[in-house]
Amino acid sequence: MFTGIVEELGTVAAVEDQGDAIRLSIRATTVLEDAGLGDSIAVNGCCLTVATLDGDTWTADVMQETLDKTSLYGVRPGDTVNLERAVTADKRLGGHIVQGHVDGVGTVVSRTPSEHWEVVEIAMPTALARYLVDKGSITVDGVSLTVVEADDDRFTVSLIPETLARTTLGTRQPGDRVNLEVxxxxxxxxxxxxxTSKESA
Incomplete structure (x- = not known):
């Protein structure tokens, strides 16, 4: 389980095509401080398992199902990714309960900057609309955010300077794909x- 509070930006070091999967190598520091083989690390909101560790680089195997249903499809060396270790029971739940199981892929529609924050509009699969409410929670590329306005096929979020500086959401542009978890x-x-309806009938 995760909280949606990104710990650091990692860099994709290599992508090894394995036919029906890829082996993804990522450079990082913070999330590797206490990492071990088999540990879970969220990459842009996708829960992946540490397969190897080598200095400042770790690898994870990403199967075809994940590639088909997340924005990790098409990731390339040099790309930055949001990273978060699985939460432990003694930590504060700073965001909200995040599983690392992507429900759908959205697309950045627009960005509207203001003096102290930036409003980002994101198109989403209509099947997810029923789970979103104004001022409710949404995870975008692994970042726990509050929905400003929810519509039938899109929603908006306001990003504070901290989020813009410390996550990939600061550089996502219209047309970019993002992972969504409701x-x-x-x-x-x-x-x-x-x-409940059957029991009360």
Whole structure:
């Protein structure tokens, strides 16, 4: 489990094509301080498993299913990525509950800067709209954010200078693809409602 609070920006060092998968090598520092083989690290919001460790570089195997359903498809050496270690029980939950399981891929539509923040509009698959509410939580490329306005096929978020400086969302441009994970609590509520209706009938 993660919190959506990005710990550092990593750099893709290599992408090895394995046919129906890739082996992704990423340079990092902070997330490797206590990392071990088999640990989970979120990469742009995708939960990946540490397969090898070598100095400041770690690798993860990314299967075809993940490539098909996330923005990790097409990642190239030199790209920057948001990184977060799995949360431990003794840490503050600074963002919200994030699983690292991408629900869909969105597209940056526009950016509107102001003096102290920037409003970013993101198009999303319409199937995700039912999980978003104004002032609710959304994870974009692994970053825990608050929805400003939710619509049927898009939403907006306001990014503070800290988020712009410390995550890839500071450089994402219109047309760029981003990973989206909706609030898992909303999905559980939706799943429970039919059973609750049957019990009360």
């Amino acid at each position: 609030d898992v609590i909303a999905k559980y509520v939706e799943r429970l409602l039919p059973f």
